[in-house]
Amino acid sequence: MNWRFLNGKPIMPDKLAAVNLQDYRFGLRLSERGSVAGIGDGIALIRGLPTARLDELISFDDGSTGLVFQLAKDMLGAILLSQSQGVTAGMSVQHTGRKLEIGVGEVLLGRVVDPLGKPLDGLPDPDFSQFNPLEAAAPPIIERDFVKDPLYTGNKIVDALIPIGKGQRQLIIGDDGTGKSTLALDAVINQKGRDVRCIFVLIGQPRSSVAGTIETLRAAGALDYTVVVVAEANALPGFRYLAPFAGCAIAEHWMRLGRDTLVVYDDLTRHAQSYRELSLLLQRPPGREAYPGDIFYLHSRLLERSTVLGLSSGGGSMTALPIIETRQGELSAYIPTNLISITDGQIYFESKLFAAGFLPAIDIGRSVSRIGGKAQHEAIKAASARIRLDYLQFLELELFARFGARLEAGVEEKLRHGRLLREILKQDRLEPLSEQAHLAWLLAYGEGLLNGIPPEQAAKRLHRVFEQLPDSGLKLETPKPKWLVKLKSWLSEAHEPAA
């Protein structure tokens, strides 16, 4: 049924712009009117408005705004987009004909906003000049390009063994409290001076965690090029549902302008739970683990918007780091398996490694980057070619060595190298390393410059080497012999205090 008329002629909403003003005549116009049938838990059930469209904005008489979330035969469900308590049963509801949009642009840098773009940091409202829809179609295939450039997270394990390219979607997965958010923070902090815009989306987190994250970014100077989109744990479920789409829309604006962007979704588990909550409230039929049937589509349509655009489309990129939480390391749960299949690889955090003191607790064996290797720099790729395999072999040998059997000299050597590598791979939080530092430790280990040094001391000496790197002028393109000469010199200097 179409209830919009002009001069007796029906007007489809999509064709409103086609109205010819020459035919215009002031007169009576009919439109729809709905009424609130029920309200609670951040949603409103509305009777009427038969021509309402999904994701359309509707307005209540008290000035509140809702987002059409479900269409039923006689009722439609809407997500409340405001915290006001003025909406009551029986209140009138009207069409707005608009889609949900969020303000985008340079004014958002350094700000903390909610999914609607309203500031949460106590500063004045941003002066938006451009708006992007939260729900937008992913770039078509013709606009996309290959992942070519590396995105350095500053983490030794990730940048050397699980490389991430600009435009890649790399899942960060693991149990609660294993360091997933810390890795994402390191990645954002490491983008300083690299002309990468970062968007950190905090979904369903306690206010204390939100404040801690923001303060960490501010202390590291990363807030200048970062936008934080917050939907707290006590926010309306609709806000938690919209938060990642808001962050994606903000990043998409910059991507369309040819900029490189990095989006962190921390985390999508709570996002899925919020979506489940909304769906159950609206009496959608539950499926596996009580999630609605379109939970896969929810995350796929979000993450498919992360890509690299071709030069004809601006050449920008959007790298996504979605974070997902597992229960007791169960990778085969519903939401983790969905996201593993959507993304281009995963970084798996093992709680046993965390308990053993290996930080970051990344399980190298289960972590993979399916397309990041093509974007990795040739020097780092060559230096790290065998390290992954050697480390995995070491882990297997170490398991057998626990039986205390007499081992061959070769096996002993491998075990010694493996223990050295494990100590080198450890890294403190909020201390991202540059790509030159990665090449330094890779060459030092690969060429055996650290042999004969106890593992604990090797890490300390490497730390001193890292401190001298910025002034050395060494780059990734510097020939390997020069690197080796410098490394030998620095390691020898580092050896003098111990002599």
Place this chain on the structure above:
Amino acid sequence: MQLDWTTFILEILNFLVLIWILQRFLYRPVLDLLVARQQKIGEQSAQAQAMRDEAETLRRQYESRLADWRQECENSRRQLTEELALLKTQEMANIKQALAGEEEKMQVRNATLLAAREAELLRSATGQAYDEAAAMLKRLASKELTERIAGLFLEDLAALPENERGALSKAGKALPENASMTVVSAHPLDPTLRAAIETGLSAAAGKTLQAAFTEDPMLIAGLCAIVGECQLHVNLADELAFFKRQTDHAR
């Protein structure tokens, strides 16, 4: 002098002894020395000749090597020139490609920014235009204008097309028995006009309905009626909002 054979023989023996002594202690060492010296000179001469031959050989080798080196240098120089030319060509091509890519990116970016600014200007101009129009109309609005619009409302209500009349009728029939319709006007309406509106709406809805009349100056001029799920607009504020939405959709 008388020749004495003994003296003669002794003189001969003495001479022979002298010759022997000279032979043994003078002639032989001297001859040996001369032979050794001659041999040494010969050896040195041979060695010098050998060195000369070797030097000649080396000279020829060096000349040959020098010629080869010159040839090699020439080849290397030619190869280097070719490589440099090729590298230059490749690097120039890469630079041109990179510049073309950057140019393309900048063109896309400029186009995007330009479109965004145009949209922003259009939205700003639209908002300002409608705000100014609303302000102007507010000053021009009057009770008489509302009454004229109410009359127009009644005319259009009587001439509703069938589909619109059907929608309104459906909305009216869906109302409960004791429900009423709401009529909001920008200015107070006369009782006569109120009765006419109530009668017209009841006729259009196909059901006798009581009307509740209220005033809302935000409508500027005109009125708005609510019959169940159906709203009837004939006021200036909604008309301006309608055109503004048109402009937003056109953006």
